[in-house]
Amino acid sequence: MKAATLAGIGRKIEITEKAKPVIGPDEVLIEETVTGICYRDLLTQQGFFPRAKFPITPGHEITGTVVEVGKDVTEFSIGQRVSSLIYEPCGQCEFCRSGRENLCRSKKTFGELLDGSYAQFIKANKRSLITVPDGVSQEGAAIASCVTGMLYHALVVEGNLTSGKTVLITGAGGGIGSHAVQLAKALGGHVIAETSSQWKAERISALGAEMIVSAAEDFDKSIKKAYPDGVDITLECVGKWTFSKSLRALGNGGRMVVVGNVVPDPVDLPLGLIILKGNSIVGSISSTRSDVSRVLEMEKEGKIKPVIDRKVRLENVEEAYTEIREKKNFGRILLDLTE
Ligand SMILES: [Zn+2]
């Protein structure tokens, strides 16, 4: 099979022929035709995750058709479409047993500890898998765990988003932010979007944002002019550049859900501000199988659809990385894994 290899930190990704993975008793073999490129893949290459093992097949945005099942797998069968979590949960810890497998201490992430999705075939444990309903696109299924499912977890499970609430999304022009705008709108939210790329403003509005602001201005003030009570939820996708203003944009009882640290530097946190307004700041990590099922259903019902910049061949992955680094894409860039 055609597959990518990252030999070590700072190395270029190489495309080679590899043997198909050999499955264990509780694993399935998945044939993939498409996978997502994630900012996390770029960070892995830069050495951001000290636990990553090399050489490794990068990538963790997994979907495809089951072509082989292990002897202990009864939940999935050959020919079925599946999506996978971005990690393999242990299945035994308190978090795994209570449906909060995203917090599993022993989870193993694809593309870091397990060979990942930049390949025509991938093996995955049944504990990672979710059935893809008919009517869901391959593209939507590929990004259901790391993008839309992750955002569902952040907005609904951690952010308590319900219909009618106001939501500020920072970094709204990125692969994550653009989907966040669409998802928050589909869930009934009034969406305010922050982007530093003005050329993306019109497209973000088309996804459902009612107001567009920029990190170059004091956007907390312009938001408070338009929404005097402040926002109910801030989805912080950027980090240091926007944190202080998005905290100030929150209203009483507001919640900031932090998913992004494109700028991982420490931030200023004026304690008085969160005390006086009774604000909460929570981190949100990845998605659970329940989150992924939910967003797959939402796509099936026509409520969301993937925002895809374009597909590139596996051989051109490094060029796509450069575009992502330079923020030239609107929506997700996917890898075409067919010959
Ligand atoms: Zn990802």
Ligand SMILES: [Zn+2]
């Ligand atoms: Zn666990």
